Amino acid sequence: MTTETLGDCRKSSEEHCEYLNLSFSPLSAPLQSRWRNNGLSADFLGDYVTTFLPTASEPLDGSGQQAIRHAVTYIANELLENAMKYHERGVDIPIGIHLELSKEQISIRASNGVNPEQARHYRDFVEQILKEDAGELLVRQLEINSGQVPEKSCLGLLTILNDYSARLGWEFDSGPESPGIMIVTTRAVLSLKDLAGAAA
Amino acid sequence: MKTIKDESFEIQQQEDAPRVCFRGALRLSGAADYTPILEMLMAMLDGPQRPIVLDLRDLEFLNSSGITMFSRFVIAARDREEANVEFIASEKNPWHARSLKNLQRLMPALVVRLM
Numbered sequence: 155m156t157t158e159t160l161g162d163c164r165k166s167s168e169e170h171c172e173y174l175n176l177s178f179s180p181l182s183a184p185l186q187s188r189w190r191n192n193g194l195s196a197d198f199l200g201d202y203v204t205t206f207l208p209t210a211s212e213p214l215d216g217s218g219q220q221a222i223r224h225a226v227t228y229i230a231n232e233l234l235e236n237a238m239k240y241h242e243r244g245v246d247i248p249i250g251i252h253l254e255l256s257k258e259q260i261s262i263r264a265s266n267g268v269n270p271e272q273a274r275h276y277r278d279f280v281e282q283i284l285k286e287d288a289g290e291l292l293v294r295q296l297e298i299n300s301g302q303v304p305e306k307s308c309l310g311l312l313t314i315l316n317d318y319s320a321r322l323g324w325e326f327d328s329g330p331e332s333p334g335i336m337i338v339t340t341r342a343v344l345s346l347k348d349l350a351g352a353a354a
Numbered sequence: 355m356k357t358i359k360d361e362s363f364e365i366q367q368q369e370d371a372p373r374v375c376f377r378g379a380l381r382l383s384g385a386a387d388y389t390p391i392l393e394m395l396m397a398m399l400d401g402p403q404r405p406i407v408l409d410l411r412d413l414e415f416l417n418s419s420g421i422t423m424f425s426r427f428v429i430a431a432r433d434r435e436e437a438n439v440e441f442i443a444s445e446k447n448p449w450h451a452r453s454l455k456n457l458q459r460l461m462p463a464l465v466v467r468l469m
Binding site: 165185186189192193217220221224225227228231232235237267292293296299300309310313317 | 360379381383384413415417419421422424426429430446447448449452453456459460
């Protein structure tokens with residue numbers, strides 16, 4: 155397997171983490187009926203994090219908990235929506251979302267299968283994100299979207315960066331198990347210190 | 355009163371004033387699904403020139419496609435010089451202040467009341 159990484163793909167240095175994996179078979183239900191599931195899964199991850207947080211960080215007040223719950227729910231929902239939307243149809247590779255909670259950070263990553271052309275488009279977009287200021291890019295993208303019916307809003311990742319100050323990283327894997335299909339993983343990392351500070 | 359709703363959200367437009375209340379979680383799957391809501395908002399720009407009020411206080415969640423929908427409305431309002439738009443937001447929803455700040459970057463005259 156060859157893996158290309160972009161952005162911030164540093165793993166947590168801590169040995170002991172709480173984590174949760176959800177995996178969905180793309181062939182078992184059509185996209186539209188999966189959509190409700192995205193919200194349910196994202197809400198669950200947000201609730202899960204706030205249940206376990208008091209053991210992982212300094213005590214948080216109600217507004218701090220609410221800010222973290224919302225950030226996790228929003229990011230999980232956006233990553234899952236993208237994974238569902240852009241997964242290569244008819245390919246029996248699970249769409250996954252993984253949440254990892256350590257003392258210092260919350261990491262959320264989603265993965266799905268794409269064809270090489272989609273992977274190239276996505277990589278181009280990622281490189282643009284890495285080069286430019288997320289806030290400027292976000293406003294520019296909103297202006298572009300206003301002039302046409304957007305096929306894809308391209309906003310999810312930009313809001314994760316700009317509004318939630320997450321660090322983003324990407325992995326593009328091509329392996330022999332599924333010829334012609336690449337596995338794309340998008341990872342968002344939230345610093346608990348930053349989140350608590352933002353809520354204060 | 356005009357209402358658009360599904361199991362997770364409800365949007366009500368008042369009959370006697372250009373005011374729309376949003377409740378619940380808006381997670382529709384893309385621009386096409388948001389079209390009926392955007393059309394409801396856009397129609398108010400063609401009405402008598404009064405402040406248009408969008409009350410988001412009970413809108414707990416909005417996905418990025420929903421942010422795109424609001425930004426399209428705000429840019430359309432900005433491009434009509436006489437339009438006057440006000441968002442009412444709540445401090446209990448931590449995303450309100452952040453997302454509405456982005457909309458204000460698109461339309462500096464946009465009024466945001468955080469309650």
